[in-house]
Amino acid sequence: MNAKPRQPGKSSHKGGRVLTLTDLENQNRIFRGSGGVSEENRVLGFRPAFYDLDSGTILPSRFANGREAPMHLLEGLPDEFIQSRDENGRPCAARAGIVAGFSRNDQFYTRDQAASATRQMKERSLLLSNPEQHDQLLDIWDAFMADHxxxxxxxRPVVAESWIRCKESGLDPDRRDAPASNEDELAYRQVSNTELLEAAQPILKHARQALFRADSIMVLSDAKGLILEAEADKAVYNAAGRVNLIEGGIWEELAVGTNSIGTAIAAGEPVQLYGAEHFCTGIKRWTCSADVIRDPHDGQILGSVDLSGLTDTYQHDALEFVITAARLIEANLAESYFAQRQSVISGSADSFTKWRGDGLLAFDRRGRLVRANDRAQVLLGENSSDLLMTPQTRVPALDLALNPKLEQLPDWLLPHQLQPIRQQQQSVGTLVILAQPH
Known part of the structure; x- marks a missing residue:
């Protein structure tokens, strides 16, 4: 699988540098084929746009006459967003803090986010298991373990690549179950993934009703394959518990071998496995289907959703079921993400209006950058800061779920003043007021 393309213009937003026409050309070149350019995502409702980090405003790309443009153009930006023009008066650079991306349903997506949203699925024939191969694959696995x-x-390639990874890691092929975390670790990982669990609750509730007496278990894992929650009929839950396919079970690929949860996370794509396709002998009596769940902020894998049962309960449409479930969870995550972003914009509006002479950075509750005024970009540039001025920037130390008292901050944050951003008496993020140079 190809590596996810990186935002080529990021360096141009660092330290207050401007967005140029050359940046836009480079972005189009690097993101071509990924879904991060206009002609590849327009059919999904994406429209080229710009995001102003100073105000949190989305600016549709337009021609000089105001008509909406089908590609990224600087000429339709209002004058206050233009940094420089050529000898003919045409804009050649937008001021610092302007980020190129796309708007969809009144929300802004960076090129990375748009590329993630439009990622094409592989052909279903390569994703689905074939139960008729079970006995043949048992023989192939025996030969593979003997002579590699x-x-x-x-x-199938996804299975072969996983078997090779597992064998080269030295994993015991006779393992009978997944390792289990202790209660404290499980509780910490559940708190760390509060947003994921909340986004998944409606889907898990539906599964709780649909899976009654269905001989299947549906589980939600974090990005390292640790199961955060499981739903199943009692009999199936008990059977799954014998291999730790329940809360606290660690299904990372190199911990328990080829399995849909760990292998989907390792491959970054949907995976279905039937019986003999699993690497460890103790898991070969199970069939499972899983898909990854990605963060709408930066496209990183947050976890996976899996539907499993014993091999004699194979369901051909199980993979479609979990793919749909993963997309529904991602939709709930996106709704929450954009709502948090708007809360930060609203909650910090007065500060950005009154304190224009100060360098201000506004982060949401999970430490994701939402706003940065011009003064902040100048100060960060003067201090040679490595903080990138993009809506995909995240500062883990400002994640209020994991660091509610904002303790043990990185060195670059220590000289600066931090205060909560509040809306309707609730803390919705953190405002960083940059210290003035001496």
Whole structure:
């Protein structure tokens, strides 16, 4: 699988540098083929736009006459957003803090976010297991464990690549179950993934009703394959518990071998596995389907959703079920994410109006950058800060779920003043007021 493209213009937003026409050309070149350019995502409702970090405003890309443009153009930006023009009066650079991306349903997506949203699925024929291969795959696995060779075209690539990773890691192929975390670790990981759990609750509730007596278990894991929550009929739950396919079970690929949860996370794509396709012998009596759940902020994998059952309960449409579930969870995450962003914009409005002479950075509750005024970009540039001026920037130390008292801050934050951003008496984020140079 190709690596996710990085935002090529990020360096141009660092330390107050401007967005140029060359930046836009480079972004189009690097993101071509990924869904991060206009012609590849327009059919999904994405429109080229710019985001002003100073105000949190979305600016649709327009021609000089005001008509909406089908590509990124600087000429339609209001004068106050233009840094420089050429000898003919045409804009050649937007001021610092202007980020190119897309708008959809009145929300702003960076190129990375748009590329993630439009990522094309692989052909279903490569994603689905074939139960008729079960006995043949058992023989192939035995031969692979003996001589480390695989016959061509008989093992799906996602399975073959996983088997090779597992064997090269030295994992015990006779393992009978997944390792289990202790109660404290499980509780910490659940708190760390509060947003994921909240976004998944409606889907898990539906599964709780749909899976009654269905001989299947549905589980939600974090990004390291630790199961945060599981839903199943009591009999299936008990059977799953014998291999730790319940809360606290660690299904990272290199901990328990090829499995849909860990392998989907490792491959970054939906995975279905039937019986013999699992690496460890104790798991080969299970069939499972999983898909990853990605963060709408930066496209990083937050976890996975999995539907599993014993091999004699194989369901051909299980993979479609978890793919749909993953997309619904991502939709709930996106709704929450954009709502938090708007709360920060509203809650910090007075500060950004009154304290224009100060350098201000506004972060949401999870430490994600929402706003940065011009003065902040100048000060960060003078201090040679490595903080990137983009809506995809995250400062983990400002994550109020994990660091509610904002203790043990990184060195670069220590000289600056921090105060809560409040809306309707609730803390919705953190305002960083940059110290003035001496």
């Amino acid at each position: 060779t695989l016959p061509p075209n008989l093992v």
